Amino acid sequence: MAFYQFRKTQLIDADLNSVWNFISNPQNLKVITPDYMGFDITSKNLGNEMYAGMIISYIVKPVLGIPTQWVTEITQIKDKSFFIDEQRIGPYAMWHHQHHIEEQEGGVLMTDLISYQPPLGVLGAVANSLFIRNKLNEIFDYRFKAVEKYFADKQAG
Template sequence: MIRLRLETRIAATPAECFALSLSVDAHTSSMSDSRERAVGGVTSGEMRAGQTVTWRAVHFGIPWRMTSLISAYDAPHRFVDEQVAGPFARWHHEHRFEPDGDGTRMLDLVEFAAPFGPLGRIAERIALRRYLTRLLERRNDWLRETLEARR
């Protein structure tokens, strides 16, 4: 299993960061490079506790589907999305939003595991860690730029 920790500083309130991070529409816009779109569950608007969304995307040239559940929700401080169906053996993504001066420190704490036992562990270390880190960094840059442009 791989653990990732990303920290992003955003000049916006925790409530603004929290809401945009739970927006299906914002997610779709921020992930346009992978043609990510919601095809089941909540397909637009802001997600809430207990809701699911099924995403369809293309990564590594391969179409994927993943259904995520908002399994924890403490507005505007924290939420967790977890895979309930999809390509990973495990996907757990905790999002935290902490006041930081006149803005927010956004933390992404991700635990994931690839399927296929030893082959999956090799893929985690060779490709998935770097790929997912860059994907999350691009998403966080999009969130920051969008929120800061509103000010």
């Protein structure tokens, strides 16, 4: 079974509290996800603050517009430092996503580290080579721009 890691970093021109308040609010997931993914949070009474043990359910359309249920659990959280979400139900055989932030000169360094295993064994490994890894790059490139725009707009006004 193939296992992969995907890492993205971004230096955000903002303070630690602002970045934490943005990334730890589950409602902002839709803001940083491309529209074509058809991303909708289906959890009821989700609130604006994450906590360990929180279950978040979504519908997402990652391939050919086919709706897929995805359920993640926030398994660990350290205020203004990191949180981890893990897939409980969804398209991957395994998904473990670490979100880290660290104050640095010039802003806040945000690092996403995703450890994942596609479904379907060898077919999943082929799918990763053909499109999964490219799709992750595309989604995180979109997120980079969305986060940059969000904080630029906030500073402007």
